[in-house]
Amino acid sequence: xxSTKYSQADFASIEGKDIMERAAIxxxxxxxxxxxxxxxxxxxxxxxxxxxxxxxDPYTGxxxxxxxxxxxxxxNLTRHPRxxxxxxxxxxxxxxxxxxxxxxxxxxxxHVRLEEDLARFKACEAAMIYTSGFGSNAGTLISxxxxxxxxxxxxxxxxxxxxxxxxxxxxYFSHNNMESLERVLKRSRDKYRTKLVVVDGVxxxxxxxxxxxxxxxxxxxxxAYVMVDEAHATGVIGDNGxxxxxxxxxxxxxxxxxxxxxxxxxxxxxxxxASKPLIDLIRFYSRSYIFSTAMTPQxxxxxxxALKVIEEEPELRQKLWDNIRYFRKGLTSIGFDLGNAxxxxxxxxxxxxxxxxxxxxxxHEENLYVxxxxxxxxxxxxxxxxxxxxxxxxxxxxxxxxxxxxxLGKEYSII
Ligand SMILES: Cc1ncc(COP(=O)(O)O)c(C=O)c1O
Numbered sequence: 001x002x003s004t005k006y007s008q009a010d011f012a013s014i015e016g017k018d019i020m021e022r023a024a025i026x027x028x029x030x031x032x033x034x035x036x037x038x039x040x041x042x043x044x045x046x047x048x049x050x051x052x053x054x055x056x057d058p059y060t061g062x063x064x065x066x067x068x069x070x071x072x073x074x075x076n077l078t079r080h081p082r083x084x085x086x087x088x089x090x091x092x093x094x095x096x097x098x099x100x101x102x103x104x105x106x107x108x109x110x111h112v113r114l115e116e117d118l119a120r121f122k123a124c125e126a127a128m129i130y131t132s133g134f135g136s137n138a139g140t141l142i143s144x145x146x147x148x149x150x151x152x153x154x155x156x157x158x159x160x161x162x163x164x165x166x167x168x169x170x171x172y173f174s175h176n177n178m179e180s181l182e183r184v185l186k187r188s189r190d191k192y193r194t195k196l197v198v199v200d201g202v203x204x205x206x207x208x209x210x211x212x213x214x215x216x217x218x219x220x221x222x223x224a225y226v227m228v229d230e231a232h233a234t235g236v237i238g239d240n241g242x243x244x245x246x247x248x249x250x251x252x253x254x255x256x257x258x259x260x261x262x263x264x265x266x267x268x269x270x271x272x273x274a275s276k277p278l279i280d281l282i283r284f285y286s287r288s289y290i291f292s293t294a295m296t297p298q299x300x301x302x303x304x305x306a307l308k309v310i311e312e313e314p315e316l317r318q319k320l321w322d323n324i325r326y327f328r329k330g331l332t333s334i335g336f337d338l339g340n341a342x343x344x345x346x347x348x349x350x351x352x353x354x355x356x357x358x359x360x361x362x363x364h365e366e367n368l369y370v371x372x373x374x375x376x377x378x379x380x381x382x383x384x385x386x387x388x389x390x391x392x393x394x395x396x397x398x399x400x401x402x403x404x405x406x407x408l409g410k411e412y413s414i415i
Contacts, residue, residue: 007376008374009376049073050076052397053068067368069389072232072262075309076390086305090301102289108297111129113304114304117304122243129300131295132262137158140286143287144282146167150168150170151168189223195223196226200232201247202345205345205373208339208341216254230257234259235310240311256272265310267303269295323389327402346387350385356374
């Protein structure tokens with residue numbers, strides 16, 4: 001099979017083929033992709049997340065030090081000494097696991113403490129934690145929205161949000177477009193019981209910021225509630241890193257604040273913050289919370305400390321923003337199209353799957369770790385290279401990336 005003639009979406013379902021037949025056909029596609037060295041997913045790291053990471057080359061087996069622009073560890077808290085120490089202490093005190101689901105004996109005092117700290121950090125009455133951000137978004141939405149309700153989603157919302165809406169009606173509005181949102185809100189006003197507008201605070205593939213102040217105003221005007229997913233905003237935007245509501249000075253006005261604990265907070269898990277009655281409702285109806293073992297003590301311990309570090313060491317966020325400004329200037333002066341990116345996520349939009357894969361392959365050969373994002377993650381005309389910056393990247397790392405990208409950009413005629 002010539003894999004360059006297909007995309008992954010072609011194998012999502014194959015007419016008349018059962019799962020084993022479909023798997024065999026997909027294996028042909030993957031094998032050819034691998035032979036062309038276009039497969040840049042699941043690279044194995046031997047060192048963990050850091051600005052420079054040891055990676056095993058999947059084709060040669062060689063161990064290489066790569067400048068790593070694929071991480072969401074925006075403040076490098078995965079390796080922060082205080083965060084590591086707190087994780088060790090929790091591991092020593094409570095052991096490796098929580099032992100049970102949160103409602104039936106799995107709740108530890110450090111889980112409660114983390115939930116209280118998150119509620120305060122997000123200016124909400126209460127918060128609850130999950131073991132993944134995907135599980136918190138999907139599990140919360142599934143528990144809240146039913147067939148008489150409606151989820152009003154931005155077209156670029158994260159998959160965990162879309163999957164959470166399987167039991168309800170979905171209406172989409174054009175990405176970050178307030179006229180489009182207003183039209184949907186007007187049409188939905190008298191048609192559904194609950195209307196919930198759900199947006200990402202910072203969009204994971206585009207790096208732009210939702211117009212949350214306008215979204216909240218419009219939604220409330222038309223009798224809808226708002227949920228924001230702060231996965232890529234927490235720790236990054238807002239004067240104190242509290243995220244999108246802080247960025248727009250509307251803390252306390254968003255009905256549901258969701259997010260992950262796996263990106264700037266450096267560990268793993270997800271959270272929902274809202275009014276106390278709503279959190280209590282979700283705790284008793286969200287199946288991915290009820291039927292899943294509670295977060296590991298080590299993660300909870302690390303996360304409590306990570307929140308403190310975000311509050312007590314603003315210089316980390318300032319360093320991240322110095323890097324964002326420097327790198328943006330470099331990429332735009334070279335002539336790359338960055339769409340509306342404003343944060344630590346830089347999409348280099350190319351609009352040609354094959355070129356994206358080829359350029360990523362060449363970057364990897366130069367020890368530059370960047371991620372290809374192609375159809376169906378984004379539409380074909382918007383396929384891109386996704387770069388994410390962290391506070392720990394140095395000028396040297398960024399200059400090296402700019403040099404390689406400039407030369408490849410010219411070679412592949414994208415600048
Ligand atoms: C916007 C957004 N929401 C939710 C998630 C899921 O979070 P987690 O990785 O913690 O499951 C991600 C990505 O991982 C994301 O980018």
